[in-house]
Amino acid sequence: MGEKTVIILHSGDMDKVYSALIIANGALAMGMEASIYFTFWGLMRLKKGELDKGPLSKMNMLGLGRQMIKRRMDRANVASLERLMNDFKELGGKIIACEMTMEIMGLSKEDLRTDWIDEWGAVGSYIQEARNANVTLFI
Amino acid sequence: MAEMEIDVRGQTCPIPLVECRKALKKASPGDLVIVKGTHPASRKEIPMACEAMGLKVLGIEDKEGGKEWEIKIQR
DSSP: OEEEEEEOOOOOOOHHHHHHHHHHHHHHHHHHHEEEEEEEEHHHBBBOOOOOOOSSSSEEEEEEEEHHHHHHHHHTTTHHHHHHHHHHHTOOOOEEEEEHHHHHTOOOOOGTTTOOEEEEEEHHHHHHHHHOOOOOEEE | OOEEEETTTOOOOHEEEHHHHHHHHHTTTEEEEEEOOOOHHHHHHHHHHHHHHEEEEEEEEEEEEGTTEEEEEEE
């Protein structure tokens, strides 16, 4: 088995979802396996049409700061989260959705982008993924 | 032996790396993949990725007075 990166995405903030997807794509691009475990606020980003709907982690200012950063990202030609997610899936990345969060937030599978999700799980799934990982991050 | 050219000029992190990887996945062993880009960090990171995957970088060329680069990889 090859080298592996496993990321827990606990945050649903736009900038942190970027961090997770950029790192995960980087890992795949450099020949590693990669998986992202979406939990708590992070899981909200797997709701249909919500991937890029998170606030900014700092200086969101009721969405004003977020808008400004988005404009700057567009100017710098930063890829959209949708594109990063599609690339992640195309390169064989794996998405795990936290079932306990679904229960807490009252979400059913129909609320989520099931086309992206490879596995539904709990802490055991993360540990099993991370057990032999070379890189594991909590975002 | 086929040759594949990908143009990621103007693209920023992590797209040059990702597009390079996508092209390498599609290529057959022995094929040439040529990546054209402008993102400075990718100029050194694409060869790092190739080395990690055991692929041979045949050449790195700077163009347009150092504003563009071209990396030739053998799958």
